[in-house]
Each structure stands twice: as C-alpha cells, then as structure tokens.
Amino acid sequence: MNPVSLPPLLSAxxxxxxxxxxxxxxxxFVFVCDHASHLIPRRLGQLGLPDDVIQTHIGWDIGAAALARQLAAAFQAPLFLTGYSRLVIDCNRPLASDGSIPSISAGISIDANRxxxxxxxxxxQDVLFHPYQQAIAAHLDRRQARGVPTALFAIHSFTPDYPGEVRPWHVxxxxxxxxxxxxxxxxxFLVPGxxxxxxLPYAVEDESDYAIPIHGEKRGLPHVLVEIRQDTLRDDAGIARWSTHLTSLFDRLAPAIRALAQNVKD
Incomplete structure (x- = not known):
C-alpha cells in the first residue's frame, strides 16, 4: 500500500x-524559546480560529521571543526559536502527550486539530517538531564533543490569570x-517587588515538557525553565526591564554556573 500523500505543510x-x-x-548559555511564534501555516487556514485568539497566550508565549532575543544579544549566545504556533504542534510537549497537537486550550476548542x-x-512532527529538536541536539552534541561548558535556559511566559488559580508570581x-x-x-534574584x-506556577514534568528533560536532564547539563508573567512583558519597556533583571542575574552568577557546567561528565 502506498503511503498517504499530503500537500506540503509549508509553502516555499x-x-x-x-x-x-x-x-x-x-x-x-544556550537559550531555547519553544513557543516563540503564533504563525499558522497557510494550508491549515488558521485552524478555524480568528487571528485575535491565535495571538493570545493559547497561540504562543507572549513576549518570550523578544526577551530571549535580548538575552542572546547580551551574551552573544546561541538561541533557538520555533517558527510556528504551539497550536499546530507544541515543541515543548512529548509527542505522546495530549498537548502535542491540542484539540482544546484554555477552554477554547481547536476543532481543526480533532x-x-x-x-x-x-x-x-516531521516538518516542525523534529527539525527544531534535531538542530538543538546537534548543537549540544558539537559543544559536548569539544568540551564547551553549557547551561541550558528555556524562555517562556505564563498568563497572569487561569480559571480557579491565583498567580501572584512575576517569575x-x-x-x-x-x-x-x-x-x-x-x-x-533579589529585585524588590x-x-x-x-x-510555581509551573514545574517541569516528563509527561508535559520536552526541552528540559531531553536536552537538559538527559545530558546532565545545568538547566532551568524561566517563566515570566505575561502582563509584565506586554510592551517594549517591560521586556527591556526583564532583560536587564535577567542579564544582571545571569552575568553575576556566571562563574558559579560555569562551575556547574564544567562538572558535567561525558
């Protein structure tokens, strides 16, 4: 039997x-941003959702890509960013997870994914998920083969309100x-206020996360998932403030982080 032939997911x-x-x-430092974009491939017709819905937190991590770019620039560090929305396929979810290609998000039905x-x-998976993960893995492989100390930072943002949950944390x-x-x-992190x-409000888990368990834990690299509350990232000034806070923190702790990274065994 011939395999099913589908039109290309992405146009040239x-x-x-x-x-x-x-x-x-x-x-x-190596930065990854798994929910960097709210773009939907044209062939998928916006997944049946209006653009204003796709641009909310269900479609991407608001402000995360801009913040990650500023951090990468500050340290001249590698940064990997996804090109398409988590609604098409979530690049921080295991493929077996129900959230990999979500049929519902924050109470909003994505009927086109059913x-x-x-x-x-x-x-x-083949067009969007695997190429992104393989690029990160190949980069980390090259660094490991050359003995380059590495600490992995996954940059995300979270909504300030969620049904039935109060989220007072800023980071x-x-x-x-x-x-x-x-x-x-x-x-x-000693910034007043x-x-x-x-x-809190999120912890990393094998069932719901990919970048940290696979690219960080399995390699023994020092790693962290950084979540910033989205209402503090909604404009250029907020993004710049967080960039300043985190750049200062990471720079100050760089010797200690490097010591952790140099203890990683091949």
Whole structure:
C-alpha cells in the first residue's frame, strides 16, 4: 500500500520551521524559546480560529521571543526559536502527550486539530517538531564533543490569570529532578517587588515538557525553565526591564554556573 500523500505543510515563501541566532557561539548559555511564534501555516487556514485568539497566550508565549532575543544579544549566545504556533504542534510537549497537537486550550476548542490522521500528525512532527529538536541536539552534541561548558535556559511566559488559580508570581524558575541552576537563580534574584516562584506556577514534568528533560536532564547539563508573567512583558519597556533583571542575574552568577557546567561528565 502506498503511503498517504499530503500537500506540503509549508509553502516555499513561508518562514522556516525554526530560527537559530548566534549558532556558532561558544558562549556559556544556550537559550531555547519553544513557543516563540503564533504563525499558522497557510494550508491549515488558521485552524478555524480568528487571528485575535491565535495571538493570545493559547497561540504562543507572549513576549518570550523578544526577551530571549535580548538575552542572546547580551551574551552573544546561541538561541533557538520555533517558527510556528504551539497550536499546530507544541515543541515543548512529548509527542505522546495530549498537548502535542491540542484539540482544546484554555477552554477554547481547536476543532481543526480533532480527528487528524496519522499521516497529518506525522507531517507536523516531521516538518516542525523534529527539525527544531534535531538542530538543538546537534548543537549540544558539537559543544559536548569539544568540551564547551553549557547551561541550558528555556524562555517562556505564563498568563497572569487561569480559571480557579491565583498567580501572584512575576517569575518562575522551574525544574524537575535537578534544582542546582534554578536554586542559584531563586536564591540570588533579589529585585524588590518581584515575587519569585520556585516551581510555581509551573514545574517541569516528563509527561508535559520536552526541552528540559531531553536536552537538559538527559545530558546532565545545568538547566532551568524561566517563566515570566505575561502582563509584565506586554510592551517594549517591560521586556527591556526583564532583560536587564535577567542579564544582571545571569552575568553575576556566571562563574558559579560555569562551575556547574564544567562538572558535567561525558
């Protein structure tokens, strides 16, 4: 039986599946931004959703890409950004997760994601998910082979309100089994008026996260998922403030972070 043939997911004039900034850098920090874009491939017809809905937090992490770009520029560090919305396929979800290609998000139904064929799901994985993950993995492989110290930072943002949940934190440093880097950041983030979350409102889990468990934990790299509350990232001034806060913190802790990274065994 011949495999099912589908039209290309992306046209030649559409943006690529992912973007790499400073890909040749040997800087200590490597940044990833898994929910960087709210773009939907034209062939998917906006997944049946109005543009104003896609541009909310269900479609991407508001402000995260702009912040990640500023951090990468500050340290001349590598940065990997997804090119398309998490509604098409979520690049920070395991493929077996219900959230990989969501049929509902924050109470909003994404009917176009229901009843997809195996071929349609595989196409999204092959075009958008795997190339992004493979690019990150290849970069980390090259660094490891050359003994380049590496600390992995995943940059995200979270909505300030969620049904039935109060979220007073301004920033969350999240982790799973390895708290070393997150603990440093939590202990040393001393900006007045900023409430720091320790795995709050999100913690990293194998069932719901990909970047930290796969690219960080499995390699033994110091790692952290950084979540910033979206209402503090909604304009250029807010993004610049967070860039200043985090750049100062990361720079001040760089010797301690480098020491963690140099203890990683091949």
């Amino acid at each position: 004039d559409e943006p690529p599946a992912f973007e790499v900034v400073n890909g040749d850098s040997d800087a200590l 009843n997809l064929s195996a071929a349609e799901m595989r196409q999204r 969350d440093f999240a982790y799973h089994r390895d708290r070393r880097l997150a603990g440093l950041l939590i202990d040393q 900023i409430l720091v979350g320790d795995n």
